[in-house]
Amino acid sequence: MINSEIKAYLHDFAADDLKKVVVLTGAGISAESGIPTFRGPEGYWRSGSVNYKPQEIGTLKMFKQSPKEVWKWFLFRKTVCDNAQPNPGHVAVAQMEKMLGSARFTLATQNVDGLHLRAGNTLRNTLLIHGDLTHVRCSRPCRKEPMSFPKGFAPKTRETDISDEEWELLKCPHCGALTRPHVLWFDEYYNEDYYKYNTALTRTANADLLIIIGTSGATNLPMSMYNTALDEDVQIMLINLDENLFTRSLELQGGGFILMGKSGEILPEIVSIMRESI
Template sequence: MENQLENIIQQVWHKEKRNLFTFLTGAGISSDSGIPTYRGIDGIWVKGTQFHKPEEFGTLRYFRQHPEEVLQYSLFRKKMFENAFPNQSHYDLADIETQLQDRFHLITQNIDNLHRRSGNQRIYEIHGNNREIKCSNGCKEILELPTEIKGKNLDEDLTDHDKELLTCTQCGHWMRPNILWFDEYYDEKTNKKFSALKIAKNSGVLFIVGTSGATSLPIAIAETALKYGAFIIDINTEDNNFTDLIRNKKNALIIREKSTEVLKVIKTIIEKTVS
């Protein structure tokens, strides 16, 4: 595995065009930080949702029917994220960005802010993030979540002041988390759809870390990278939707190990290559 990685990294480093090092990450990379993945038995969509199915609870339709419940749960997640800390995988990716500079790009499905807290800057958050809010009625502006709004325990309701701060000053509708829900489409403003696909097109290698490819844009990113000649490296503990895409492709590498161990190897190879 190490020799294959070294060969790929050196090839990409010496390319003149389509030579970006792109990392696509998902919930698996944050599991060592104590943040549950989405669809497991103890998944983030199960705890605190009154046991609604993800496809029901995580929708704009449900939010319009039960806005306070969804906002309270969003603040429960806010507290969960704030109490978590970046793990070694996050820090290794920050170190890799330091080495590669503008040839590094990170596309993440995670909304937990741990990549940013570990030091990464070239980040494309394709599922949005939990730091921001926007009007549920479609007013254009995206705002930072006011600092006065604190994270919640599961049994804490919104305060009157919370409700005031979570009301759109332009139209009076509820503000909502700036994240992608199941009944919504990827766009550029919230999800950086076209920017992410452009990066994929110009990638020399796409590392897929801790994500199964259960949604459409991550798969489209991998398909685009593959179409334009990138190496695809699938780093997950189990086979997934990306595996089906790249199986038997000559410029693909499938690694079934924990991301923590593999990223450590990748970081060492990159440090040696660029020095």
């Protein structure tokens, strides 16, 4: 699956203690754990007779209009993610961090499912650029800091309502306002405080290799990381099942490496090749 040119590059990269990698992951890597992508049919949410796209219900605008409906959708997604298990792709990324060490490795993930951390990646070297499922924030907000997700919720299906007791748990313990998920919604902008926007771009600019896995380039920061890598002559490796904005752009650029296939099959092979030179 991985040709001799890519193998030679990976050997040279791994053998050089000064070379750094940034790994950027999107929904594709977690789809292999059974988590539906937002852009697939399973990402839709039905309320009454209306089918909502994630880009419609996963917004601050919808949260202000129908907070309970948004929380029902989010709690269902959280149940799906909590029940999922890391796959060989997640495990390989964790092994890569352990093998290369903190000075050489950064993970930036769009996924809020927590599977990278459960597979063994460290929070120290992981940039949660779309937030995470383990925290909430006051929607007022009475303070900036995220709070731990409250305990006491039953698993949710698409049909499960939020009980009165659960609704009370979703209120800010400091001011009583409703909390919101600690995630980047579709109508919000990246920032450094919550989503490590500047850190992600700086780490990319200072890297030698950017590996992009399972993301289409449809959101701002991943595309900015890709463009930063191009501007700074950072080697780019794309791993994806299908062609997308990244693959088409890299083909036009005439450089980089494109690996089409399942990340759960390709990433373990990459780690195995790197390990030969460590």
